[in-house]
Amino acid sequence: MPRLLRPVRRLLLLLATLLAPALSAPLAAAGQDALLPVDEAFALSAKASGRDAIEVRFAIAEGYYLYRHRTAVEVLDGGFSAANLALPAGERHTDEFFGEVETYRGSLLATLTGAAADDATRVRLRVKYQGCADLGICYPPQVRELDVALPAPAGPAAGPPPVAALLGAAPRSALLDGDTTVSGPGLPLPETEAYRVEVAADGADRLVLRFTIAPGYYLYRDKTTFAARSGRGATVVPGEWPPARTIRDEYFGEQAVYFDELLLPLAVRRTQAGADTLSLDVGFMGCQENGVCYPPLSRRFEIALADAPANVAAAGSPPTSGAAPRLGLLAALGFALLGGLILNLMPCVLPILSLKALGLAGSGESPARARAHALWYSAGVVLSFAALGALALGLRAAGLALGWGFQLQQPLVVGTLALLMFAIGLSLSGVFTLGGGLAGVGQSLATRSGPAGDFFTGVLAVVVAAPCTAPFMGAALAYAFAAPAGVALGVFVALGLGLALPFLAIGFLPGLAARLPKPGAWMDRLKQFLAFPMYLTAVWLVWVLAKQRGADAVGWLLGGAVLLALGLWAWEAARYRSTALRALGLAIAAAGLGALWPVQQLSSARGSSVAEGGAIDPAQPAADGSLPYSAEALAALRAEGRVVFVNMTADWCVTCKANERAVLATETFRAARERTGTVYLKGDWTNVDPAITAYLAGHGAVGVPFYAVYPADGGAPEVLPTLLTSGLVEDALTRAAARGRSP
Known part of the structure; x- marks a missing residue:
């Protein structure tokens, strides 16, 4: 097991102990009243069999076992140079957390070989071990220190062995300084009894958090976190923490902790006025003194906030850790404009730029025509950005966990876009043309399209390009998602203007438009060539769909693509021949689109993998080391x-x-x-x-x-x-x- 996940695995091993009270009936049925204290389950002793070997013994209670790979012995002092710890072969065991391991039952005799200095009389050892009960409850890693008497060197003056050598050494807890044997702290409480958490509103903009901590337990200050969500963008910021005690933690070093009770004020930061409901997640960690440490715990609270004005500017509190700094409106609009402009350079926009290149090349007939292309394309971009932003804001306000780019998290959208890009590629390749029946345009969408074609190209640019996040764009979006609806829409409009800005400049600056090549026969070749970026985009979307819904989704989508191509080919072949054949072609193409329905019904690829036993091992790094x-x-x-x-x-x-x-x-x-x-x-x-x-x-x-x-x-x-x-x-x-x- 990789070293970096040992603390996580260690905590997971302790999780079962939290259910101990619920297991009282099975324990009674097994003839035990309660889980044994650790020093009774694994009775430890040690003695020196000579000046070159020390025997470490475990008497293991019935129904308990020790891990071989978690057993270690080291010399702290006493003049004994250790060479090797000899452990016998254990019983093979497939462990839920550690995988294939060896375990010991009944007893364990480990021999530490080495050599004692001539004047050495005693050796202090540190013994580390970990074990479990058959009931599924595991103890945390244990550390004990032992004092072992060494036999006198061979010689005529050797007297009787010390009493300690005959009786064996008593184990000592590593957390205590005394020399007496210490029993375990007993069964841990369920985490809901060890830590009671309450949150109450103290006015419109203040909450009070209270931890009631059971005797013998403590809470880590620096492992307490807060995450707040609300429909109006409210968040919380912790106030001044009360004084804490400092302890030396076995796993985390010097730590500030709280015993008995913790009262902490939380300031509510509002970005919008009005009543609100705050969903607050409180994360925390704690331990039992000299006992188990609980895994990361959490509580969720729903708090009704009274009607109050926005207070972000007045509160003066710094942003929470790692959060982006707050922007003003003008800065957010400027960032949005720059982000949209840079978005033109992102690889996700390339296919759409290919479409627009044809339209611009064909617009050299007159300045008025170039302006019309630019305006209709910009209208499609700006209105689509505004609509997409409004939809994202509405879904988040409804409580859905969605962010920017949410549309491509939906397999139905991904499949639809894949078929659409494939169809555009077929059109550019000459398999079919979009004639006068499409919104009365009378020209092909991909070449000299009219207003509807330019507008549609702008819509496509936003749908495909929006999931990319360009520099400056992230800060603007963060501002928009926390701002009032009207201000947020202004940010999305600025993003659209930035994306459309290059084409607006070409349309309205004659000097730039004059640099475009004149229309000619070369455009047919270029049109055919630009079909291939569309095909590549479709391939990319199919790959995304495979990641989301697996191989079955790819099969359905490819079958639908074949039907779509057949239908569009039949439509084109019957253009001037038979209305019935053209209707048949449309029906076949529609059947191809129907393949999206079963795709949407498939379970996620990750869920299928887990169901078939192919879940990813969180402890096993991926090929890139993640x-x-x-x-x-x-x-x-x-x-x-x-x-x-x-x-x-x-x-x-x-x-x-x-x-x-x-x-x-x-x-x-x-x-x-x-x-x-x-x-x-x-x-x-x-x-x-x-x-x-x-x-x-x-x-x-x-x-x-x-x-x-x-x-x-x-x-x-x-x-x-x-x-x-x-x-x-x-x-x-x-x-x-x-x-x-x-x-």
């Missing part, structure tokens, strides 16, 4: 003091894939991870995933790609730009590692 993202894994790694690089990506995000191929899949990135001890976590947002959506929202992001580097000292993450370079990422990892080494 591990699957989860909030629990991130929390455990940060608690361990590791540098963590988080990559939120999606298969339909072309920018994400370009960054991964150019930067994150390189040897340079791998070497930087190894040098800084960085763990690479990857979150897949290809399908709707509320957990990833909540993570993005918590960092002020509304879409992918999103990259964050968490430093080793547990501080706030550094959010990286949407376009990566190897140098930029390497510098961020170096800074994060250096923060962990700072005094």
Whole structure:
């Protein structure tokens, strides 16, 4: 098992102990009143069989077992140079968490060989071990220190062995300084009894959080997190933490903790006026003194907020960790315009630019015609951006976990776009033409299209390009998703204007339009060539669909594409011959579109894999060295003091894939991870995933790609730009590692 996930696995092993009270009936049926204390389940003793060997014995109670690979002995002091720990072969066992392991039952005799110094009389050992009960309850890793008397060196003056050597040494808890034997702390309480959590409103803009902590338990201050969501964009910011006690934690080092009770004020930050309902997730971790540590826990609360004005500007509180800074309206509009303009350079827009290139090349007949092309195309872009933004805002307000790019999380949309791109490619290849029946245009959509064709091309540009996130665009979108509806629509309009700006400039600046090539026969060849970017786009969308719904979805879609091509070919062949044949062609094409229905009904590809036993092992790194993202894994790694690089990506995000191929899949990135001890976590947002959506929202992001580097000292993450370079990422990892080494 990789070292980086050991704390996560260790905590998972403890999860079953939380259900101990519910297991009282099965325990009684098995002839036991309760789970044995750890020192009774695994009675430890040690003695020296000579000056060159120390025997460490475990008497293991019936129904319990020890892990071979979790058993270790080391010498702390006493003048004994250890050479090797001899462990017998154990019983083979397939463990739920560790996989194929060896275990011991009944007893274990481990022999530590070495050599004692001439003047050595005693040796102090540290013994580490971990075991479980057959009932499915596992103890946390244990540490005991033992004092072992050594026999006197061979010689005539050797006296009787010390009493301690005859009786064996008593184990001592590593957490205590006394020399007496310490029994275990007893069964842990269920986590709902160990930690009671309450939240109450204290006025319109203040909440009070109270933890009631059971005696003998404590709560980590720095592992308490908050994530808030509301229909009006309200969030919370913790107030001043009360004084905490500092303890030396066995796993996390020096930690600030709370015993008995914790009262913490939470300031409510409102971006919109009015009554609201706040959904608050409180995450926390805690331990039993000298006992188990609970896995990351959480509570969810729904709090009704009274009618109150917006207070973001007046509160003056800093943004939550990792969140994007707040923008003003003018800055948000400027960022949106720049982001939309840069979006023209993103690879996801290339196919649509291919379509528009033909229209612009054919517009050289007059300045008025060029302006008409530019205006209708811009209208399609701007109105589509506004409609898509309004839909996203409405769905989020309805409580759905959606972000920017949500349309390509829907298999029905992906399949429809794939068939549409395929059909456009067929049109450019000459299989069929869009004639006068389409909105009275009378010309082909792909060449000298009229208003409807230009408008439709703008719509396509937004649908395909919107999931990409260009520089400046992310901050503008974050502002829009937290702003009032009217202001948000203004940001989306600015994004559309930025995307359409190059074509507006060509249409309205005669100098630029004059540089375009004149129409001619070359346009037919260019039109045929530009069919291939459409086919490639269709292939990409089919690949995305395969990731979402598996091979069955690809089969249905390819069958539908064949029927669509046949129907469109029949339609074109019967153009001047038979109305009935043209109707038959349309019916066949419609049957091809009907293949989208069974695609939508298929379960997700990930769900099918799990059902067939092919689930991804979260402990097994992928080919690029990444591990699957989860909030629990991130929390455990940060608690361990590791540098963590988080990559939120999606298969339909072309920018994400370009960054991964150019930067994150390189040897340079791998070497930087190894040098800084960085763990690479990857979150897949290809399908709707509320957990990833909540993570993005918590960092002020509304879409992918999103990259964050968490430093080793547990501080706030550094959010990286949407376009990566190897140098930029390497510098961020170096800074994060250096923060962990700072005094």
